[in-house]
Amino acid sequence: MKTLTLEVVLRTVREYFLMAVGMMLYSFAWIGCILPAKGVGGGAAGLSLVLCHAVEEWFGVSIQIGTMVFLINAVLLLVAGFIVGWNFGVKTVFCVFVISLGMNFWQTVLPEGDFLHLERILAVILGGILAGIGVAMCFMQGGSTGGTDIAAMIINKYRTVSYGKIVIYSDFVIIGSSMLVGFHIDTVIYGYVMTAVFGYTVDMIMSGNQQSSQVLIVTHDYEKMADAIVTNVHRGVTLIDSQGWYSKTESKIVMVVCRKRETAMILKFVKSIDPDAFMTVGSVMGVYGKGFQTLTKI
Template sequence: MRLKWLRNYLGITLGAVLTALALNMFLIPNKVAAGGVSGLATVLHYLFGLPVGMTMLALNIPLFVASVKVLGAHFGINTLFGAAALSVAIDVLAPYTPVLTHDLLLSALYGGVLSGIGMGIVFRFKGTTAGTDLAAAIVNKLLGVSIGQSLLAIDFFVIASAGVAFASAELSLYALISLYVTSKIIDLIQEGPSSAKAFIIITARPAVVAKTIMEDVGRGVTFVQGRGAYSGTCREVLLCVVHTSEVTRIKELVYGIDPRAFVILVDAHEVLGEGFTRGKF
């Protein structure tokens, strides 16, 4: 238990350091305020000369207090630790961190990628860095606006404010690119790369299709009971997860048996179990 606790805090610290490097090397020096508390702190840094890390901490503390009062004390020490670790890392590393580029597009892209990796690691180890996530949760509780819409509105406000403060719509556009890249990388770190595909197959010959897939490809198939909403017809739906290299073979087998089969193919992230990665929690 203690080892798992230590691993989580080391992971949160690593993620915070990577995020701090992204801000110091790419985003802050180029005035790319990609939403969130870090974006707002970047704006305040250039307007009033305030240190970004401590400004973030100063903004996060009242947010944390308000969230505890409105939402209850379920955020825990991990949130406080993550927010503090990021704030300290930004200010401590700033004097020693080189600025790698002043090209705005490169800054937005590489800053977004590195920030996404860092934030993804923080989330992966059950931490957060507080910030606009807490603000969005408060808005959701008080006004009933969804968390996704609240986050979008808050980030848009921060990015728009940066554009006004820096008198540059172009900087806001680059900030949007960085925000988008960060969100995609966070999802990738959280879910893992799409190394597999999931087939959902509706066919008039489910038993034959399932037997053929199991014998010819060596993949397991699960029968799921389904009923058509319009026709009311009950039939077995096939669920099968395969490696990407096996997709074409599965399609050939299914349509060779039933040319009228209805097939849905979706990405499957972090598949755990027999024939794939063994789960470790």
Template sequence: MNQLFEGIRLKPILIIIIGTLIFGFGIIHFNLQNGLAHGGFTGITLLLYYLFTIEPSLSNLLLNIPLFLIGYKLFGRLMLMYSLIGTICLSASLRIFELYPVTELPLQDDMILVSIFAGVFVGTGLGMIFRAGGTTGGADILARLANKYFGMSIGRFMFSFDAVVITISLIHLSMTNAMYTLVTVFVAGRVIDFIIEGASAAKSTMIISSKTDELSKAIIEKMSRGSTVLTGKGSFTADERSVLYCVVNRNELIQLKKVIEEVDPYAFFSVNDVKEVSGEGFTFDNQKRPLKPTT
């Protein structure tokens, strides 16, 4: 028994619980109250409610238990435990909001607002669950089974499964509400990516200049930032050139541009988003001590 729970931490469990509460709030107060469907197993639970008045909290649990029995070998022990916790907590959260709704949100006259907020709540909840290392079961398990036994990519399966569920939901939904549901699924997907990857943590720049050394020194002196000199080759001239690679915080980008303009106004440079960055200058100082996260 001790081996079963070895390595499980309280913090991920708390994040999963909070994530399922946010997810459950969105499903009950936006999707269910306003007649929207959803993709995945959540969409199936909503359809079962619309057609047979089976509570989503119950159908979510009944649908997922067989899948965990079939697909448990696909998960590592920790992910399996966190996923079981996520699935059980999601059913509990749905039940709580079914019995004790926080508020009635009669927004049928503004379905764009409904679909956007539904996507935000569902995406935020799922993003927190995924980031904590768990899942809510359902289509995640089916996608892994399809990938293992049929070679189908997980992303392609998830998209296809969502499309099938939403299409079947037309049994109950109007075409208009189905289209609003697609908006919800799209927004939820973007929010999930945002939660998992984070906002653009930094900016990376590639600088091609005849004054690489001067630029590197100026960046160190004026910004206390390091850089890396790479070797490149011009496609037109075939001349070898030095390329300066530098990563800075978002709020330092303007200052970096000024430094480049002062040293070499003819330099060619490009800027890209960096989703995550760690190491000296970002998560550690030059004595390898952890830094507080910057916003």
């Protein structure tokens, strides 16, 4: 059981504060930039925008986007709970709440229309950049925005599909479906532009979010290190026999292969357990196995 110390409390408060700031920035990007520019996007937020527009067009009922985001994520969480279990992180639930409240907040306080007075393409690009920064801040603290992440959990229960493919396919369908509820082709084009800018921004900040990292940790306290990574990051750990040539001391190297967005979290645990540990972090391509991609036939 983790000992509750002042350092742990402050670190936790900092993580949740940064996630809240990131999600508020993400919400502002949608309500302050993308929505006034009559743009759409992917994920739960994009689907919410399409559904809100459809409900208003067909039934004359106006629903705030944040409320629709919460309903979509709530349904996904319930479905995923019954299918893959109720092992959701608290950070995922927290981020879902902040996104929903943030969107409703910005939609209430911001003036209607294009208050930024930007060209449509510039507003869409700015929205993609701000949304990407917000999501990257969330990922760096080990959080999740729900939506596509939850859908990926459900899909991977029955069939292993990479996270990147799920994001691309779902965003393509959501943005394209906006034409069914009254949006024009230019809105779809702007939606794809926003999604591309959003994805590029997240990748730039996370140094390639869709790639994986191989972390090698040289430490004498390898057992505690391995237990901490398995328990908190939920990634498999491999111990490799090693010997320091200068000291002639035998030890073990802790090897972890993880997503790029999980690297910062692992480094935090390493620093908290053994500040003197020697680490190398390398980018790897084509990671196959449980938790990653399946090995396809050549």
